[in-house]
Amino acid sequence: MKKVISLALASVVMLTTLAACGAGNANTNSNSASNKPSSEAATNKPENGGTEEAAKITGDVVFLTNRTDMIDKQYADYEKRFEEKYPGVDLKFEAITDYDKTLKIRIASGDFPDVVFTPTIPNAELPNYFAPLDDIAFSGDIHFKDLKAQEGKMYGVSSGGSTVGIVYNKKAFEKAGITALPKTYDEFLAASQKLKDAGIVPLASNFKDKWPLDTWVYDIPTLIGGASDHQNKRAESDTPYTLDNAYGKSWGILRELYTKGFLEADVNSTNWEQSKKDIASGKFGMYLLGNWVINQVIENGAAAEDIGFFPFPSDNSGEAKAPLNPDFFYAVNKGGNVEAGKAFVQWMIEESGYDDFAGFIPTLKAKESKLPQLAEFNSFSPKFFEPASPLDAATQIQNKAQLDQAAVVQEFVLSKDPQKVLDKVNTAWAKAKKDLGQ
Amino acid sequence: MFSRLPFKTQKNFVIVGFVALPLLLLLTFAYYPALELIHLSFTSWDGLSPNKPWIGWSNYKEVFANPAIFGVFKHNFAYFAVGIVQNIAAIYFAVVLNSKLKGKNFFRLLLFLPYILNGVAVAYLFGYVFDTTNGSLNYLLGQFGFDALSKTSWLGNETFVNYTLASIGFWRFMGFNMVIYLAALQSIPADIYEAASIDGANGWQKFISITLPNIYKIIELNLFLTVTGALEVFDLPYILTKGGPAGSSETFVMKIIETAFQFNNYGLASAMSVVLLLFVVIVLSIQRFLLKGKGE
Numbered sequence: 001m002k003k004v005i006s007l008a009l010a011s012v013v014m015l016t017t018l019a020a021c022g023a024g025n026a027n028t029n030s031n032s033a034s035n036k037p038s039s040e041a042a043t044n045k046p047e048n049g050g051t052e053e054a055a056k057i058t059g060d061v062v063f064l065t066n067r068t069d070m071i072d073k074q075y076a077d078y079e080k081r082f083e084e085k086y087p088g089v090d091l092k093f094e095a096i097t098d099y100d101k102t103l104k105i106r107i108a109s110g111d112f113p114d115v116v117f118t119p120t121i122p123n124a125e126l127p128n129y130f131a132p133l134d135d136i137a138f139s140g141d142i143h144f145k146d147l148k149a150q151e152g153k154m155y156g157v158s159s160g161g162s163t164v165g166i167v168y169n170k171k172a173f174e175k176a177g178i179t180a181l182p183k184t185y186d187e188f189l190a191a192s193q194k195l196k197d198a199g200i201v202p203l204a205s206n207f208k209d210k211w212p213l214d215t216w217v218y219d220i221p222t223l224i225g226g227a228s229d230h231q232n233k234r235a236e237s238d239t240p241y242t243l244d245n246a247y248g249k250s251w252g253i254l255r256e257l258y259t260k261g262f263l264e265a266d267v268n269s270t271n272w273e274q275s276k277k278d279i280a281s282g283k284f285g286m287y288l289l290g291n292w293v294i295n296q297v298i299e300n301g302a303a304a305e306d307i308g309f310f311p312f313p314s315d316n317s318g319e320a321k322a323p324l325n326p327d328f329f330y331a332v333n334k335g336g337n338v339e340a341g342k343a344f345v346q347w348m349i350e351e352s353g354y355d356d357f358a359g360f361i362p363t364l365k366a367k368e369s370k371l372p373q374l375a376e377f378n379s380f381s382p383k384f385f386e387p388a389s390p391l392d393a394a395t396q397i398q399n400k401a402q403l404d405q406a407a408v409v410q411e412f413v414l415s416k417d418p419q420k421v422l423d424k425v426n427t428a429w430a431k432a433k434k435d436l437g438q
Numbered sequence: 439m440f441s442r443l444p445f446k447t448q449k450n451f452v453i454v455g456f457v458a459l460p461l462l463l464l465l466t467f468a469y470y471p472a473l474e475l476i477h478l479s480f481t482s483w484d485g486l487s488p489n490k491p492w493i494g495w496s497n498y499k500e501v502f503a504n505p506a507i508f509g510v511f512k513h514n515f516a517y518f519a520v521g522i523v524q525n526i527a528a529i530y531f532a533v534v535l536n537s538k539l540k541g542k543n544f545f546r547l548l549l550f551l552p553y554i555l556n557g558v559a560v561a562y563l564f565g566y567v568f569d570t571t572n573g574s575l576n577y578l579l580g581q582f583g584f585d586a587l588s589k590t591s592w593l594g595n596e597t598f599v600n601y602t603l604a605s606i607g608f609w610r611f612m613g614f615n616m617v618i619y620l621a622a623l624q625s626i627p628a629d630i631y632e633a634a635s636i637d638g639a640n641g642w643q644k645f646i647s648i649t650l651p652n653i654y655k656i657i658e659l660n661l662f663l664t665v666t667g668a669l670e671v672f673d674l675p676y677i678l679t680k681g682g683p684a685g686s687s688e689t690f691v692m693k694i695i696e697t698a699f700q701f702n703n704y705g706l707a708s709a710m711s712v713v714l715l716l717f718v719v720i721v722l723s724i725q726r727f728l729l730k731g732k733g734e
Binding site for chain 1: 487571572703
């Protein structure tokens, strides 16, 4: 027995020491990797060729990306083309999942890559970590200049924009006998009824996954209220969510679609990956999502010409409206290789072709998107709403109240008494507001 | 160089060397983070800023005062209830598979296999099983002619969504419990059973008077695992329901993660973690107290 115990002890000790070796190695590796940029930036400087302007920029630059799927594919091409233009720079990509959380932890540790997407932190904190990007000379005016700005300086450049509307399967519409695209809310309901009668699920809400409901929180209220600052305005009120304001109306639409049976048969059991295939095959008729989803539906087996895109008619006025939302913002680590980082951001916006690959509306205002569906969308000549620059006050209250708006939408739609749900949320809101002394 | 030192010094060297390393690892990777967690629970740290304002006990007050935070513990009850059933089933299968049964190794393997599968993979797998419109479970029910049952929304019903999720845990961990019971059963000497047979005891009497007392310690261990498991459920609801419908399958650990990483209230989240830790200690103390003295 004693022998067994000592054997077990010995093996446990061995295991932990081995584990220690592993951990130690990992540490030194990551250290050397993160130390590299600065040391090589110094040694590389004297010896490099290339064009005059580009030659000034040297060193390593590391871009932390969320697109794990592009590593060794598009990024390999980007690296080649970028380093051709800037021979003194060694561009590296690092892809991570769970981007926001991971990046925040790395920022808190004080050591993070040169170019990143801005994490979800208040704008007031941006200058603590990032370099101002105003001196990048873009070839034209850009969208979303003021969204990641603090005291007149811009700290983030949007990687592209997207709008939100109805992505639909033309074959499904044909099968249901819909000849004209709905321009008013009533026409939209009528079209949904036709789809339902034809055995097609009219609108894929992906209710269970929560995030697809964000459009009902951020975008549809913008269209209904005709202003994009509704999220900020909440900070001024003790009852930001009422049945007759933009939120109540927006969520009321979803609730109406739900009660009329225009959503999936069981909204609590939806499957995002499957829904893309079902839209592609015409089993589902429509999505209310951003234009970024179009390429994904096409990847899932739809012919590109079968997928259309039109503005969501939120009322009966017949006037087309649409939000214009930024995607992730590039930001440059102020403690990293700033010059090369800026060059990379400019190159990504102007030359990489990433916006077309990702199906974005280009950040440069003058540049046209190559996506045919966006041309169809624009043929409705919608009035675009650019987002208002966010105020921290509302976000602070929301975090203090631990309010997950998409979850509230779910509760609002499923509940027998939506007013009660709003009352509960408003009470929590008012309390958090009072606790923060606002 | 060591060979010249006296035996006692050599021995001490080895002892200190062997003890220091694991202790150091334990301190850096377990105790230091734990102390830091307790420290953070008294601050209102937002996860980023260098200063961590000290705010005393107010995080703890918030945890207990806010029903939206503490109330989710009742969702964990389903996992606890199913966990008890799971242990009973595990003992049953262990007893059956400990007897002279043909192909018992095969059955043991079959029951143990789910435990080896990755938790996230299991969650996705059951996502397909419990899907309302395309799921295999509802399809099966439909084929058997239970038309009304075959439209059940297994993961969308507020009253039993937690039991649906807990049943996945049952499938996954029952085999693991069973293997532990099996090991305990095999250590019971066969002559006790023989003696009991000679005295005329039937199977049930043998189970109650011999088997159960002999595996009491192991039942306690398995209950410990079940209770902590029930309190710390996370992966299944996180992947399958995202806490829905309308928050009815949210668990305490999900809430902690949400608090920290979505709402940036790291201080409050730390306090919640400490409360969870205390909760586990309290529940286990109660369990120890109730089972005390038996099977000694």
